[in-house]
Amino acid sequence: MIPLSWYLIASAALFCIGLFGVMVRKNAITIFMSIELMLNAVNINLIAFWHYHSQMQSGPHVTGLVFVAIVIVVAASEVAVGLALIISAYRRRKTIIIDDLTLLKG
Amino acid sequence: MTGLQIIFLIVTGVTLFSAIMVVSVRKMIHAVLWLVQTLLGVAILFITLQASFFAVVQILVFIGAISILILFSVMLASRVIQDSSPQVVKKWWLPALVATLLLGLLVNFLALWPGFETTLVELPEGSDNIAELGHVLISPEGYIIPFELASILLLAALIGAIYIAIDRKEPQSS
């Protein structure tokens, strides 16, 4: 009943909001949260397409779900490691403002 | 407009609003809470798509674990939150423009796909077969290898996080 396009547009919008947040926010943890938004947008997309494919193929079809599972797993592990990194960086540099972490400066 | 569509619009609106709040608010605690709401919205969207298992998984993992983790980190780095300087970069309109353009592009290219306008109907009863999912995840003809890799990834992440975050302070002589 809901056209696929609505879901796709919704996920695209969420993705772009997340992208905006990554590019704009100064705080590392906030950037992480924006990354989570992007991952969730991806998940919505994947589930939408699973539904579409199940609808088209008229058979049980779980590939999309496997993909989503993996994405969730990856998101979880990434959050864990990433926050550990941020804590470690905070301990060393006493800051988590991205602008002050400029060791990559050439 | 069916009832489902109205619900979808309201949920989507809330989700997107929450997302915008995540990237906009000043205080990080607020951002985290807005994130929780966004994730909740996403879970509801999953339900509308008849992926109820994953809706639960979403709430369990994302909200229950990840958001809590983020909340803990925020509380550990609480001293930084007292920072009163602007929380966004200068010239934030440039990424805004880029993001908008990206949105436009994405939608446009998606629209080129023929199946873009198809309506999603309700699936038959046995479509959301979790047992089937489990079976596929384990069977060698299925997706066991990605499953195992994901497990190893989790293990690596676990060990890595511990190793990175462990406090290696010298024993102080007091």
Added chain:
Amino acid sequence: MTTETLIWLLPLPPVLAFFLIVLFTNRFKGLSHTLALVGAGFSWLASMVVCFRAIQTEGLAENPFNQSIGWLPLGTGWLEIGVQVDPLTTVTLFFVAWTVLMIFIYSIGYHHFGRPASKQDKPGLPPEGTFQKDKKGHRHPVPSIEPLYSRFFALISLFAFGMFLLVVSNNLLTLYVGWEIMGLCSYLLIGFWYGKESARNAALKAFLTTRIGDVFMLLGLVALYSTTGTLNYQAILSSPEVLERLAASASPLAGLSWAELIGVLILIGIIGKSAQFPLHVWLPDAMEGPTPVSAMIHAATMVSAGVYLAVRFFPLLTVGWEVGSPLTIPMLAMGFIGAFTALFAATIALTQMDIKRVLAYSTISQLGFMIAALGVGAYVAAAFHLVTHAFFKALLFLGSGSVIHGMEHGVLHIKQPVDPQDMLNMGGLRKKMPLTFWTFLVGGFALSGFPLVTAGFWSKDEILSGAFNNGQYVIFSVLALAALLTAFYTMRQITLTFLGAPRSKAAEYAHESQPVMTLPLVVLALFAVSAGWVGIPEYFPLVGGLLPNWFEEFVGSMLVGVHPKSQPSLLPLVTSIVVAIGGLLLGWLAYRGVKTRTDPLEKPLGVFYKLFINKYYVDAIYVYIFYRPAAWLAETFSYRWLDLGIIDGFLHATGRFSVWLGGKLRTLFDIPVVNGAGDAAAHRTRDIGSFLRSLQTGHVQQYMAAAIALLVFGGLLFYLLGYLG
């Protein structure tokens, strides 16, 4: 050994000695003089054997000992060189061998062999004497040995080789080679004491003056070769056809036939070599060399070589002349130049106070006699005088060397600078150096022509007779006057040197020289007395027919055709006796009372005295005419203008231009373009790098933004292209 082989070997021992001394024994003085003496001795021995055999040969003039080899391959044949001994060669060889040997022996003593070497003596300066302790421990000054002793013997050996080569050769080419070798040795030996500037200048003067003569002589040689195709004596001088042909053909020079032209050219060479006017200026200055050199080169042999050549070439010089006919052009030239020189040099000799200078001018004068004799056709007389003159002039020079040594010994004792060669410092040496005195007296009388007992009388008498009998009364008078002056200045010399009382302390200390020096004097004196007796003319009263006039027969046979026999003529005979004795007497009278440093002749001669003592200012004239322009040409024109100004200027300008050009290229091209290109490449690269580096801000969000922007941009591009395409 055949005579021909002996003749070939004759010149070789001295040159061998030269090479051995130069290469090996230069450090060993005794060995060097031994080698030289052995060389001269062997040549002397060979010469005596050859002369002996030659005298015994009948008809030597027509068939001389002759041998040639082909030396230079030419287009059609060979240029042959070889040896020849005919009567003229025989007599020349005789006196050359004897005088050379005597002078070699004399030189050993002259250069103080046996005395210690002094450390103050510098090579190139005469030795100055050193001190020696005698048995009692007294230090008294002795002469020191010449530092360059071996070099002297090497050089005189080389010279002896040159002279022997000249005498025995049968062609003009080897004669010229010997001539030039002697010229070289003369230069080296006059400048033997090269530390003295006067000696250096004198050597150069001698060489250059004789060179002028030699150039003309070479032209004559070349003309002779090109007209006749040969340089052999026999082919030219003994064949009347060749001589006639040369006399008949006209040369490019107006009015002269080839024979006359060649004769004149060769005559110029002889004038240079035998120091006749105007090329006489080198001989007095050549007295700078050691006395043996003066004796050998400038009295006995080298200057005689000129006269020898004239005598040898008599047939060419007198072609077309017979007794009584007018003289040919070369003969005229010889006659006048010879007679003039004889008188000219005699007048200068009157005023000279240096003992060697007097003898030098005397040599010039006597050579003038010989040339004049040839000029009037008195062939035998000229050859005779050549032989006798060599003996007594060598004797006189060696005697003067002995006197100078005695004076130097005195100078060493008194330690004052006194010129040992100035006759005004001498006097009374008769008692101190008796042997030198008597031999010098013999030589002086021979030079003056003292009648009967001296060789000079016979030869001079022949010349005067020849001039008179051939109708050349002018030349006869001039020669007679010159003979008078000769006797006068000779007696002047003897009186000032040996008679009277010593006029300086140095003369008081003089003593006789060692036997190695006085023995050659005695031998030469014997020859000075007896050499004339082989040529006594038959018409001579009293002693006329006692001894055959061997010389005239022997040498006279050289002349092809009828030769003028010495004819009885009283006037020349009386003239020569009167002139000789009168001159000697006058000389003794004028000078016997000289006690001060004035010349008694100064007042009577008046203005002439100044003219004579300054040698007629000939040297000054030559400096003005020749030397100054040449020096200007060399110094100013060639050196300053051409060399420094133009050539160096050009070089400097080129150099400066190149430097300027190089600088300009560097500043305009090298530094801006070449360096600049390299530097610019480097700098631009660095600037690009700096620019690119500024992109790496370290702000991760900017990286992300840039990546997304690029993605969006690419997507837009695709989208637009999709719309368009």
